[in-house]
Amino acid sequence: MKKILCILTLVLASSFAMKAQDTTKVDIPYEGAVDSSLINKSVFSLLSSAAGGSAVIDQSDEVRSSFDRYMASRSGKKSYGYKILVYSSNSKEARGASSAIAGSLKSKYPHLNVYRSFKTPFFMVHIGDFRTKADAMKIIHDLQSNYRQAKVIKSPIGWYAF
Secondary structure (H helix, E strand, C coil), X not given: CHHHHHHHHXXXXXXXXXXXXXXXXXXXXCCCCCXXXXXXXXXHHHHHCCCCCCCCCCCCHHHHHHHHHHXXXXXXXEEEEEEEEEXXXXXXXXXXXXXXXXXXXHXXXXXXXXXXXXXXXXXXXXXXXXXXXXXXXXXXXXXXXXXXXXXXXXXXXXXXXX
16 A cells, blocks of 8 residues: 555656746747759859849958859769659650650750750650759749640759758
8 A cells, every 4th residue: 555655746846846847838939941943053142133233242352253263163072852753755756756855855944954864765845953842843834835744853952952
């Protein structure tokens, strides 16, 4: 009986101790992701070509040259992101069809990279270097009106997309 009373007392005491602890939530603000529309754009050129205004940057030339060297050193790096597979076929007409599709995509979406590739036995056309799947989904809805088989796939993309 004494053992049961001791155990019950310990359980009640520990539950009161847990309630005494501070359980306040702290909300940490989400800073958001980098805007994908800035991919492949230099901040320096954006500031100098701002529409309706101007910006003056007071900095040494070493900062600009250091930035350019950094960009050049990272040009071959790869990371994973998303691309849209627009076309994939191994038919006899696949070579010509993939070329035509790539050409039409380049004219319709000049700001996106279009890739035409061949992996035995398929000719494929991909578009974009998207950092997030959400960025790719913005474009795919427009593409699926003409290319029903278009789908978002995970793929290596250039490091600059981040």
